[in-house]
Amino acid sequence: MDPHPLLFETGRRKPTLRDVADTVRHGGSEALTEAQRRADAARYQEVQCRSALNAVRGMPFKWTLNPYRGCTHACHYCFARRYHRQFELDAGDEFASVILVKHNIATVLRRELDRPAWTREQVAVGTATDPYQPIEGHYRLTRACLEVLARARTPLGIVTKGPMVVRDIDVLSDVARASSCRVYLSVPTVDDEAWRALEPGTASPMQRLRAVRQLVDAGIEAGVLMAPIVPGFSSSREKLERTIKAIADHGARFVGCNVMYLQDGTRTHFMNFLEREFPAMRPRFERLYAKKYPPEQYQREVKAMVALLHRRHGAGDGRQEHGRRDASRNGDGASGFAPEPEQVGFRWYSASGDVAERDGAVTVEHAPDRRFDDDGTIAHADVEV
Numbered sequence: 385m386d387p388h389p390l391l392f393e394t395g396r397r398k399p400t401l402r403d404v405a406d407t408v409r410h411g412g413s414e415a416l417t418e419a420q421r422r423a424d425a426a427r428y429q430e431v432q433c434r435s436a437l438n439a440v441r442g443m444p445f446k447w448t449l450n451p452y453r454g455c456t457h458a459c460h461y462c463f464a465r466r467y468h469r470q471f472e473l474d475a476g477d478e479f480a481s482v483i484l485v486k487h488n489i490a491t492v493l494r495r496e497l498d499r500p501a502w503t504r505e506q507v508a509v510g511t512a513t514d515p516y517q518p519i520e521g522h523y524r525l526t527r528a529c530l531e532v533l534a535r536a537r538t539p540l541g542i543v544t545k546g547p548m549v550v551r552d553i554d555v556l557s558d559v560a561r562a563s564s565c566r567v568y569l570s571v572p573t574v575d576d577e578a579w580r581a582l583e584p585g586t587a588s589p590m591q592r593l594r595a596v597r598q599l600v601d602a603g604i605e606a607g608v609l610m611a612p613i614v615p616g617f618s619s620s621r622e623k624l625e626r627t628i629k630a631i632a633d634h635g636a637r638f639v640g641c642n643v644m645y646l647q648d649g650t651r652t653h654f655m656n657f658l659e660r661e662f663p664a665m666r667p668r669f670e671r672l673y674a675k676k677y678p679p680e681q682y683q684r685e686v687k688a689m690v691a692l693l694h695r696r697h698g699a700g701d702g703r704q705e706h707g708r709r710d711a712s713r714n715g716d717g718a719s720g721f722a723p724e725p726e727q728v729g730f731r732w733y734s735a736s737g738d739v740a741e742r743d744g745a746v747t748v749e750h751a752p753d754r755r756f757d758d759d760g761t762i763a764h765a766d767v768e769v
Contacts, residue, residue, distance in 0.1 A: 397432060431487070452514075456483060467512050480585065486525065490528035506538075509542045514546055542565075545570045556602075571589050572612060572627075573589065605637055607639060614644045631700070647676050
């Protein structure tokens with residue numbers, strides 16, 4: 385019996401991702417007549433993938449793996465929204481309501497890792513969609529892929545907002561014994577209002593932190609990404625401090641942070657979200673995000689505050705880290721802090737345990753010229769959020 389049964393059995397070949405793009409291009413997403421609607425109101429289209437691993441350049445890892453495309457977590461800031469346009473689907477509502485399921489990905493991955501040319505380079509799991517979004521509870525594709533990676537002694541890192549990751553502690557332990565394994569739980573803030581506004585489809589921040597504790601207690605190298613910190617929503621000193629203290633209380637082995645950036649389809653979606661839900665904030669965000677990234681000085685100020693609070697509460701003392709900024713700031717990757725000097729941002733560990741870093745180290749002294757609003761929110765020049 386197939387241990388990973390398909391949710392929707394049909395007698396015909398599943399479409400490829402290219403087939404999906406062609407279908408949507410000519411008839412819109414409603415032309416995906418095999419996509420099935422579930423209780424969460426999302427539609428799930430099973431697809432036949434031709435490759436499992438995706439080769440990437442310019443990143444601190446060479447391979448990525450994503451069992452799903454699209455994500456019902458529906459985080460408004462998610463950088464991966466723009467990738468849905470590769471399939472002619474929009475980066476707004478369809479990113480969270482039309483999910484592509486690579487039903488054969490574990491079989492394809494096994495074939496790729498069995499090749500003599502495979503040299504067991506690190507694989508990053510969850511770079512374009514969350515591997516533990518709710519539908520994983522049925523398909524178990526992420527777990528099946530982890531089992532293949534463990535058998536092939538291939539090191540991996542996982543980024544997720546899904547507490548479901550604790551279900552797979554046994555397989556993650558197998559990977560750790562065979563090579564190396566790190567789990568990055570994304571917890572941008574523990575503030576309930578910001579969580580509900582920005583991450584409508586996710587488990588609560590405290591559930592995610594409890595998952596960190598379970599992973600660490602089981603011997604898994606696990607930590608937290610405060611990524612992204614969203615100006616005006618989660619950037620006040622009080623919210624940053626509550627988050628860092630909660631992270632420390634749950635035993636995270638490392639902590640990282642990055643400030644939100646807005647690119648292509650994600651920018652359009654986020655600005656529309658503000659216009660709909662927080663119209664007074666949109667003009668200020670348009671000034672702060674005149675470009676893809678907020679001003680460098682603003683980012684430095686936010687990270688300096690996080691580093692200060694990190695030292696106060698000792699979050700991530702299991703492994704204090706230096707970090708660098710990376711292109712996947714809004715939730716993908718890892719970073720950390722060390723006492724002197726603080727280099728705060730994104731990074732990914734290599735299989736050997738060495739730090740794999742890339743562009744733009746941010747070295748924060750104690751920034752005597754930084755200033756804060758009355759509520760502790762960091763302000764930059766004439767733009768305050």
